[in-house]
Amino acid sequence: MQKQSITVLKPSAGWTGFDFAGIWQYRDLLYLLVRRDFLAQYKQTILGPAWFVLQPLFLTVVFTLIFGKFAQIPTEGLPPLLFYNSGLIIWSYFSHCFTGNASVFTANAGIYQKVYYPRLINPLANCVSGLLGFSVQALFFVGYFCVYKIFIPTASHFEMTSAMLTIPLLIPLVASLGLGMGLWMSVLTAKYRDFNQITGFLAQALMYATPIIYPLSEVPEQYRFWASLNPMASVVESFRFALLGKGSFSFHLLCYSTIVAVLLLLSGIYFFKRTERRVVDYL
Amino acid sequence: MKESLVIQANNLSKKYRLGTIGMTSLREDLSRWWTRSKNGIPKHGFDQAGIDPTRMINDHEFWALHDLNFEITRGEVVGLIGANGSGKSTLLKILSRITEPSEGKVKVKGKVASLLEVGTGFHPELTGRENVFVNGAILGMTRREVDKKFDEIVDFAGVADFIDTPIKRYSSGMTVRLGFAVAAHLEPDILIVDEVLAVGDLRFQNRCINQMKSIAESGKTVLFVSHQMATVENLCKSAFLLNMGQIIYSGKTSDVIKKYREDMEESANLPISQRMIREGSGKCKLSGIEFRNDQNKVVDSLISGKSATIKLFFDIYEEITAPMSLSLGISNSTHVRIAHLCMKTFGKWILPTSQKSFQVNLSLSKLELNQGKYYVTSFLDDESGQIIDWVTDAFVINVLQSDFYGTGMVPPTSQSIFLMDHSFSF
Structure with missing residues (x-):
């Protein structure tokens, strides 16, 4: 008979670790949850997964009309569609990780009361499924980019830069920021339902505080420091700089964002794990 | 260890x-x-x-739960018995890692699968096939394991024709069968089961019990909770009796069940208002009962075949805002449920009142029970389904024998629980 591992169930306190082993053991569940989210979201819709691309595209068009045409907010000489779309796709990934995880405990209460598995699987699955959407949207961005380059040569004073190489680092940074904030929010919503109302509002407010509908360079000098305190600001600017060659790329600000992300993520996991141990007793 | x-x-x-x-x-x-x-x-x-x-x-x-000490050896099939609120579910939740103990510890060897519900995590929009995989993974199986057992699972559930249909189109029976089928094909070292067998039709229930039996016989350790004493006796060799958060008795299943019944009887002799083992919000509580015979006289026992009235008295402790409904479950002396009388079936409701108490009269035009003791469980809930007062075996109806059919003879008492009007012809 094979040697069976012994699990000791006892009251735990303090930092209980990330439980890599447990999550690895349930990796298939993570995969299946991502798949389930994807499938369930587009079942019984006519356009199906096309919504992945259409949603940000509609928003881009609305932004182009309202902020570009009516409010005439400058886009650093970039075609408005590319300007808004680049900001929106990276933002929607952040927003997916943040708002999608804000109600993890309340949304899964029924399951958590009946079955054990590492609870962090749910937020992680959510981040992975967000990444899926982001990848498709990024691919379509490249498409829009090419269309502009080929058909509207007059507008082609933009190009991808070598900062593209940082994108593989920007993505985990965005995921960590979103996940960290999402975990914090999930802990709060588990305790107080009030925070459910705040999540949506907070996400929206943060979006306007982030240079998505305006470039950071348009922010008046005296406020720019404060605008840069938003850890997503430098990320969006760098992402846009990488793709379109306009915007700003500040190594220092990115370091700052990374520090914030790590702190948010670690503290988020700590409080998430703490809540996870007690939450079934009062959900 | x-x-x-x-x-x-x-x-x-x-x-x-x-x-x-x-x-x-x-x-x-x-x-x-x-x-x-x-x-x-x-x-x-x-x-x-x-x-x-x-x-x-x-x-x-x-x-x-308070200060539990126990050991379970490999291959044992153990039943957990106890009244509502005795701590059975809490113990299962700790063993299946859903909640942590507050003090003390448990060592568990090997892979544990807990079956506190069937079909956990089923998504209505997904097909049966997709749900089998997700549910299996939630219960701790890998995709490969589910894949290997997939045909068996579908076969067991009997939903082969619908496996690629979204489960929102399934009947509730099919959903439950599929959920149980996944769970029944887990291969844990320790299986924890909570009363999920009380689902599906009788035939499926029997199949579930047989499946559990074969799991038990294959040398797995099984922990089983149920209110169905017959099932516990059938499945488990040994059992624990839980009472008020403590294991008060353990041993051979038949002995434990006997002890449990004795305890229940003892507790049924306590005045209802002092009964501690009850569930619900307690806004309103059953405080007493009264039996009246066909002459409207207060009596201790009722007579088989005669009309009778049972008055139930309730005290109100907190303001009642929603209409309430009372149901009474009648069990025989071996605790098999034989009848269920429910106000909702008649569309009747106890309306909110500003009084401190109220009473409900239950009229029986002809008491169709044979001689014996019958246990009555009283269950009071409100419109939204919130339990207000639930007292298991709240009182005993003592039925005396009589000339039920008016033939000058007393029907045999050991042959049946129920008596029904009938005639023979040639």
Whole structure:
């Protein structure tokens, strides 16, 4: 008979670790949850997964009309569609990780009361499924980019830069920021339902505080420091700089964002794990 | 831990808080904090209804489990028996890692699968096939394991024709069968099962029990909770009896069940209002009963075949805002449920009242029970389904034999529970 591992169930306190082993053991569940989210979201819709691309595209068009045409907010000489779309796709990934995880405990209460598995699987699955959407949207961005380059040569004073190489680092940074904030929010919503109302509002407010509908360079000098305190600001600017060659790329600000992300993520996991141990007793 | 042991608990305790701390609104917590800081006295408006004073730790916490010590050896099939609120579910939740103990510890050897519900995580929009994989993974199987057993699972559930249909189109029976089928094909070292067998039709229930039996016979360790004594007796060689958060008896299943029945009988002799083992919000409680015979005289026992009235008295402790419904479950002396009388079926409701008490009269035009003792469980809930007062075996109806059919003879008492009007012809 094979040697069976012994699990000791006892009251735990303090930092209980990330439980890599447990999550690895349930990796298939993570995969299946991502798949389930994807499938369930587009079942019984006519356009199906096309919504992945259409949603940000509609928003881009609305932004182009309202902020570009009516409010005439400058886009650093970039075609408005590319300007808004680049900001929106990276933002929607952040927003997916943040708002999608804000109600993890309340949304899964029924399951958590009946079955054990590492609870962090749910937020992680959510981040992975967000990444899926982001990848498709990024691919379509490249498409829009090419269309502009080929058909509207007059507008082609933009190009991808070598900062593209940082994108593989920007993505985990965005995921960590979103996940960290999402975990914090999930802990709060588990305790107080009030925070459910705040999540949506907070996400929206943060979006306007982030240079998505305006470039950071348009922010008046005296406020720019404060605008840069938003850890997503430098990320969006760098992402846009990488793709379109306009915007700003500040190594220092990115370091700052990374520090914030790590702190948010670690503290988020700590409080998430703490809540996870007690939450079934009062959900 | 000895080689042969798979579960070993030492001084295992779990405390719970009364009321709904935690899932509150921020406003409530702030106002509580405000009154506390103003008056200097922590104020808890919790209802301690239904909890024995000996289980209270302080005015807002109680022991759901207290100081449990037990061992289970490999291959044992153990039944957990106890009244509502005795701590069975809490123990299962700790063993299946859903909640942590407050004190003490349990060592568990090997892979545990807990079946506290079937079909956990089923998504209505997904097909049966997709749900089998997700559900299997939630229960701890890998994709490969599910894949290997997929045909068996579908076959067991009998939903082969619908496996690629979204389960929102399934009948509730099919959904439950599929859920059980996945769970039945887990291969854990320890299986924990909570009364999920009470689902599906009789044929499927029998199949479930057989499946459980074959799991038990294959040398797996099984922990089984059920109110169906017959099932426990059928499946388990040994059992634990839980009472008020403690294991008060353990041993051979038949002995434990006997002890449990004796205890229940003893508790049924306590005045109803003093009964501690009850569930519900306690806004309103059953406080007494009265039997009246066909001459409207108060009596101790009722006579088979005669009309009778049972008056149930309730005391109101907190304002009742929603209409309430009473149901009574009648069980025979071996605790098999034989009848269920429910107000809802008649569209009748007890309306909110400003009085401190009220009574409900149950009229029986002809008592169709044979001689014997019958246990009545009283269940009061409101329109929204919130349980207000639930007392298992709240009182006993003592039925005396009589000339039921008017033939001058008494029907045999050992042959049946029910008597029904009938005639023979040639």
